[in-house]
Amino acid sequence: MVFTKDKTPRKPSKLYREWNPLKSKWCAAIRKGIEEIIPPKDAVVLYLGASTGTTVSHISDLTDEIIFAVENSAEMAIPLIRLAEKRRNIAPIFSDARDIEYIKKAMFGKKINILFQDIPSRDQVEILIKNSDEFADKNTQILFSLKTQSISQQNPDRTYREVTEKLKKHFLILKNISLDPFHRKHYFFVLSKI
Amino acid sequence: MKNDKIVEWNILRSKELVHEALNKDKIIIFFTRIAEDLKRYQNPNFYGRLKELYLLIYPYSNIQDPKILYKDMKKSDFDSKDGLILDDEERGFVKKFIDFLDDEQCKIKNKRAAVEEIEEIQAKLVRKYLPNSSKLVEAYILGKLIASVGGIDRISRMPSSTIQIIGAEKALFRHMSKHTSCPKYGLIYDSVRIGIKKGVKPREAGKRARQLANKLSLNLRVDYFRNFSKSQ
Numbered sequence A: 001m002v003f004t005k006d007k008t009p010r011k012p013s014k015l016y017r018e019w020n021p022l023k024s025k026w027c028a029a030i031r032k033g034i035e036e037i038i039p040p041k042d043a044v045v046l047y048l049g050a051s052t053g054t055t056v057s058h059i060s061d062l063t064d065e066i067i068f069a070v071e072n073s074a075e076m077a078i079p080l081i082r083l084a085e086k087r088r089n090i091a092p093i094f095s096d097a098r099d100i101e102y103i104k105k106a107m108f109g110k111k112i113n114i115l116f117q118d119i120p121s122r123d124q125v126e127i128l129i130k131n132s133d134e135f136a137d138k139n140t141q142i143l144f145s146l147k148t149q150s151i152s153q154q155n156p157d158r159t160y161r162e163v164t165e166k167l168k169k170h171f172l173i174l175k176n177i178s179l180d181p182f183h184r185k186h187y188f189f190v191l192s193k194i
Numbered sequence B: 001m002k003n004d005k006i007v008e009w010n011i012l013r014s015k016e017l018v019h020e021a022l023n024k025d026k027i028i029i030f031f032t033r034i035a036e037d038l039k040r041y042q043n044p045n046f047y048g049r050l051k052e053l054y055l056l057i058y059p060y061s062n063i064q065d066p067k068i069l070y071k072d073m074k075k076s077d078f079d080s081k082d083g084l085i086l087d088d089e090e091r092g093f094v095k096k097f098i099d100f101l102d103d104e105q106c107k108i109k110n111k112r113a114a115v116e117e118i119e120e121i122q123a124k125l126v127r128k129y130l131p132n133s134s135k136l137v138e139a140y141i142l143g144k145l146i147a148s149v150g151g152i153d154r155i156s157r158m159p160s161s162t163i164q165i166i167g168a169e170k171a172l173f174r175h176m177s178k179h180t181s182c183p184k185y186g187l188i189y190d191s192v193r194i195g196i197k198k199g200v201k202p203r204e205a206g207k208r209a210r211q212l213a214n215k216l217s218l219n220l221r222v223d224y225f226r227n228f229s230k231s232q
């Protein structure tokens, strides 16, 4: 099991929170052995597809730097903003992840160390490329959670291969795994810019 | 710029943007659920619903205590700084709902009057925001359709074949996993236009439901773009 030290403990006796791999692709990837993606204390993170902030809250436990958490659904953004009000290091960005100009403005020129994306849309690869073009450099760790079903209903293996080919044109693929059994038909990539 | 300033800026800015993005379908869904609760249960406790309403209007509030929440709602003018914006008529509707609740247990004081009133409010809201779609099917059905998919934006993107079977998801799931026959009876089938209660044969009912779903999906899109879509 993976635990993070809670930055906002409710009781003095409960200092650690369990990070659930069934609810978090980032955690699932760690559980499947990719330990180099545990963020260090000084990591600045751009997180695309933050939802209500389940995973973001654990990243916020781990880093003392800032997390830019992008989410475009109002319903999800409200709990995310509430979370950001309780913690000090989450900047909630209510925006489409495709809107690079707005995200750039909201980041005030901060350089990131980690770019993470978990957006189950048809153009998820393009969104990743766009954002890494703008915000990542060779040293940025790029983490990409792929949901093949959102791209095509065809055989997941086939979509996976097609996506891999596309990614190779823009990135070095450092690691790629399936997130089974935690998340079926989901894959996880550790990338860096060429 | 310092991190805490960046965080602060984003919290404020995001609150403003969320405020503008919140759609009135939330209040339609809310009254649809109240009407359903009243139909389904003898004497439901509405504390949970009251809290839902409170968080629609004051999404960043931290009030937990039911008594305080009730008191707060009782004297509220429902003028929201960062939640769902209500016009005068809608504030009146909300106030009526709260006035129906007793302060001890959040139960309805006069159920018969409440049922009538809430159903009327629900229908008024549906007709106001979905003037085209509500000419095709009954307001309560339309409300249930939207509530069950979670919002007008979602339903307006659905093909009519999906709209036709909303509410029959369980049967659809059975169909896909156990290869039973494909479900025909979605929420739409309750409409008088289909005529099930008048003894219309299943085959004919299926045909009518398909036609109705077709028209409905077009009209939902029109209503959505006229009254809900912010990107115009």
Ligand SMILES: C[S@@+](CC[C@H](N)C(=O)[O-])C[C@H]1O[C@@H](n2cnc3c(N)ncnc32)[C@H](O)[C@@H]1O
Pocket: A023, A024, A025, A026, A048, A049, A050, A051, A052, A053, A054, A055, A056, A070, A071, A072, A073, A076, A095, A096, A097, A098, A118, A119, A120, A121
């Ligand atoms: C699978 S959830 C992410 C769960 C989250 N990563 C976690 O582990 O807690 C995907 C989220 O991406 C959001 N999303 C979808 N399309 C988006 C877009 N174009 N821009 C920003 N967010 C988007 C959805 O609203 C949803 O909340």
